[in-house]
Amino acid sequence: MTSVNPESNALNQRINYWQNSLNPGVGLFAVRNISPSIGIEVNWLNTRLTGTWDNKYPPHLISPGRESPLTYNSQINQFDLMVAFNVDQIMLPGDPEDNGHFFIKTGIGASLIKDNKKFYPGITYTRISYALGAGYSVSLNERIKLQIGSTFRSVNTDNLDGVHVVANDKNGQLVHFMKIFEIYNYSYLSVSYRMGYFGSTKRKIIFTRPNWR
DSSP states (O other): OEEEOOOTTBSOSEEOOEEEOOOOEEEEEEEEESSSSEEEEEEEEEEEEEEEEOTTSOOOTTOTTSOSSOEEEEEEEEEEEEEEEEHHHHHSTTSOOOSEEEEEEEEEEEEEEEETTOSSTTOEEEEEEEEEEEEEEEESSSSEEEEEEEEEEEESOSOTTSSOEEEEBTTSOEEEEOOOEEEEEEEEEEEEEOOSOSSOOOOOOOOOOOOOO
16 A cells, blocks of 8 residues: 655655555456457455554654554445456457457546544545556356456545555655545456356348249
8 A cells, every 4th residue: 555645845755654464355346348359347345454554654643542563454345437458359359259368457436445443533435546457367168257467546535544644845844745645456366257148149141042033
């Protein structure tokens, strides 16, 4: 989890205060192909973001009276609408589909963030997020596919980790930076089941000679 600070007077434009942990998650998704190379995907993800304060940084202002080193624990409910691109079909349009292909996804979503550590009690955030991911998909049979991939989400919030970004500006003054995007990554292995018929339905046209009388 990384904080990206676009404010011009920030001493550090990218900050990661934490030694982040790996956490499991669960999700569901549905894809509708609108062409061999493009699909529309909606998905839901539920996961946690956790970590321990990196002691190379001074203690956060919220630290007094809390455990040392400071930890965070954020519950994430993520909803996305994305466009998925079949890279193989874009590079070689019209070629027969192989059992496997690379894909790229991008889109917009909403991140529902619950701070389980209650750094700022009573506050639950819902923020716009932007997603970019890639991976590889392989068909096991006509119905079942496996996908392995990774998605980065940039969330328009300063509280993905539960605390406000506090740092020195270029003049050495301690300030709260509020125009922050925070980024988290989710890597996954998924299984999908195809509804309906595999492949496209082809029409057979038969030309007959008129029967003149």
